[in-house]
Amino acid sequence: MANWQGGIDGRLACDHKDCMTQTPRPLDTHLLAHDRVYRHLRSRIMYGDLAPGQSLTLRGIGKEFGVSMTPAREAVRRLAAEGALTMSASGRVSTPALSNERIEELAALRALIEVELASRAMPRAHYALIDRLQTINNAVSEAVAHRDAVSYIRSNLEFHRTLYLRAQAPAMLAMAETVWLQLGPTMRALYGRLRRTEPPHFHKLIIAALRAGDEPGLRLAVRTDVTQGLRMLAT
DSSP states (O other), X not given: OOOEEEOTTSSEEEOSGGXXXXXXXXXXXXXXXXHHHHHHHHXXXXXTOSOTTOEEOHXXXXXXXXXXXXXXXXXXXXXXXXXXXXXXXXXXXXXXXXXXHHHHHHHHHHHHHHHHHHHHHGGGOOHHHHHHHHHHHHHHHHHHHTTOHHHHHHHHHHHHHHHHGGGOOHHHHHHHXXXXXXXXXXXXXXXXXXXXXXXXXXXXXXXXXXXXXXXXXXXXXXXXXHHHHHHHHXX
């Protein structure tokens, strides 16, 4: 039999194991649905699965994820607050179609934030990390060979995220990911324009600088890598 006790907040608490597997309340289910939609849409936007200016509807999102309009709307509002989606006064939802000025601004932010993250990560860049970066860069090469834009963007960002995690600067990394999120659809357009046939050259320079402990070389390689392509798109 379950043993119910008063909790510190005045609510009843149960110490019986059966109470740990209770059916979620409707509110809990709603929150889970909202978070699931948010996370899936966020990944699709960040990795360029959606084109710049692509229209979405709450009804379509709800149908795709098997949820009602309410969690779909809340997920969209959350993404709009991050700059990943735009919402018009009429309720039209779309991915951002960035102006050249906005691309330049975000490229400058990447240069500031990511160079600092890389610099902070360098003292903790052990050989296992460098080997992991090389493995990820091989995946980037495979994506290029198969002309798979989404896999290319995903593995490219994984390369950067894996390095930056060693910086132990979660607030800065969160800022970088917000920039990646806003740039996702544009990165897809950039990939198509460049018609890349080989992996980013500057990834090799980043790895070489880490092996050599060359911080100035690392900062230059990261800055060039994160800005070169975007600035080509803005010209």
